[in-house]
Amino acid sequence: MSVNEQVLRYPIPSDAALDPPAEWAELRKECPVAHVKLPSGDTATLLTRYDDVKQVLADPRFTRQLTAPDAARLSAEGGGVFSNEMATIIPDGGEEHQHWRRLVGRWFTAKRMSALRPSMTEIAEGLIDEMVAGGAPGDLRASLGFPLPVYVICDMLGVPAEDRDRFSYWSDTLLNLTRYGKEEIDAAQAEFFQYMSGLVAGKRAAPGDDLLSELIAVGGPEEGGLSDLQIVVTGMGLLVAGHETTANMIGKMVSMLLADRGRWESLLADPKLIRTAVEETLRLDANAGFGLPRYLGEETEVSGTVLPRGTTVVCSMAAANRDESAFEAAGEMDLTRSPNPHLAFGAGAHSCLGQALARTELQVVLEVLLRKLPTLELAVPAGELERVEGLAVGGLRTVPVRW
């Protein structure tokens, strides 16, 4: 069956958790601007080529206004991280977005992240010790992948890490594609909003040494700062963005590197490869989740196809990252690949604000695992790893390991 002949369902199902669906290569070659049907039943335009995805992500005409009346809905339940009202409270583009980004971005500089390295290392060591004490096999996702990023982002934001089970649930509902019903999502989001509003009010009364307190200290919009509502939504956004993506990526990264023992051995032999190895797993993550949707406010052309205004485009960075025209031997994992301009963090003005943090966390996890558990291996064949279903962020349900 050719990909041209019918409207593909999106996300495209894939049999093995670490392998890309065969359709990606076919789409890049034959049908770079494809019609797809989303979980909501609405249709959208899927882009899979590197140049197209990069161009669209960096082009402000492709907006994030997925709340527009004629924009495709991703999930039948509405809401969701891309299209709920909250998404409209943080400015989407132009100078206002840049202003927001610079206010918050100062907390995520490479230098600040390097300064966090020793404490991240300590947290990772402690979590690994606990996993080992529990005996093999352990679940690397639950023991290390999830808790580490949560501790780190909670500490930055000044949010109590004890509440982390609630955050996980709230962010799962925000990242919903097909898992939850509308009522449950609305209730969870209202609860999350109230929780964060309470925290922000508490910090206004008694500031701490954290990101939210400092955002408050800048003052309101008249003083060049953010409104109270914007601070609350920023806090929610950072909590969700700061844990789910990185947590899942830790499990996927370790699985990809252990799936072929030779990769782990090369890293043991030469830990200097850690940085490029992390980038290569980000590039080859076949289970990255939904990709990025954009709404087109005016008619535009992509790869020779005219897209009318009102089109909803879905950029598959994971498919683009395997484009042979952008990467030599694109399907192969090369732990030394450099430069590696993959699109896992997006591109352009919205490119992931937390990428220095995510990179540092991934590098620290790998460094500590190689040092403390050199004999680490998957406790199930890589082909039996199972995907998380129904959320916009891709991950593995468990990552069973022995050492």
Place this chain on the structure above:
Amino acid sequence: MKVIVDEDKCCGAGQCVLIAPEVFDQRDDDGIAVVLQAEPGADQHDAVREAAAVCPGAAIELG
């Protein structure tokens, strides 16, 4: 080699600093990149080219 950062395009993601910390830094108040060595020595050229190639804002110009 001459290195310039276009501040308007820079999205403060810090890739350049992670790759070539001797040549790039980020301002403390907004995370925007600054060039520490506008004409870096030959030992830095590979790292600077890598930083320019992966910069998510395409903000690094090499002359």
